[in-house]
Amino acid sequence: MRPVVDRDSAEWWKRVAGHEFVVQRCDSCGTLRFPARVYCHRCRTDRWHWEPVSPTGHVESWIVSHQPFLAGTSEPYVVVMVRLADAPGCVMYGNWCAEDPPVAGQPVEAVFSTVDEDLSLINWRPRE
Template sequence: MTLAQRPRPEADRDSAPWWAAVRRHELTVQRCEGCGALRFPARAICNRCRSRSYAWEPVEGTARVYSWIINHQVFMRSMADEVPFPIVLVRLDAGLGQGDDLLMYGNLADGDAEVLRAGLPVEAVFVDVDDETTVVHWRPR
């Protein structure tokens, strides 16, 4: 199955601006306008101060592997030939030292699970699936 044949992510009210930024090959997170906390995933209310006011802020697409899984389960028959494959959970460098725990997940760009280890430096890779959809993968740097 090619990437273009996979199911597409569906943007919701909170995540639509994030997906639009990803389409422009820009990684963003929300910054609370009440307390200044960075947050991801997108949500309407700040966990720290309960403010409903926020702005989207570009961040460097660098991170470190926090955890990962190797998916062996065939959840969709159309992807059976891709199993097993790694999915990584990364901690963005943008939140380090600020007390902001910014975690994102995604596919490992080259799919080589042998390189995975906690703390592995990675960078965001923007993959244009088609004219409307772009996804973020992570590549060792």
């Protein structure tokens, strides 16, 4: 099982495979957005570009999953929801890469995990 790549997310997955940490920025109103989509949710324009942002944020929430995400994934595992530091309107999910459980509001940083040449995932670990 692999993440489902669609029209809106294909370029984002390609950039993650190259270890780029980006979100979309609307060319009309400047709104930063994630996940990727064709139209801006604020002004409805279809003009936008990819913009690098800091791969940091704060834990918003988390769950313990007992369902494997990829073949060979050990279970159970913790999935965190992170509010991005440079784009507070955006949240991103990923595996938790630490022994201690996450804490709401905890500062974190992204970790790229290469699965194969076409797929990398963004995971999260505590930021010092």
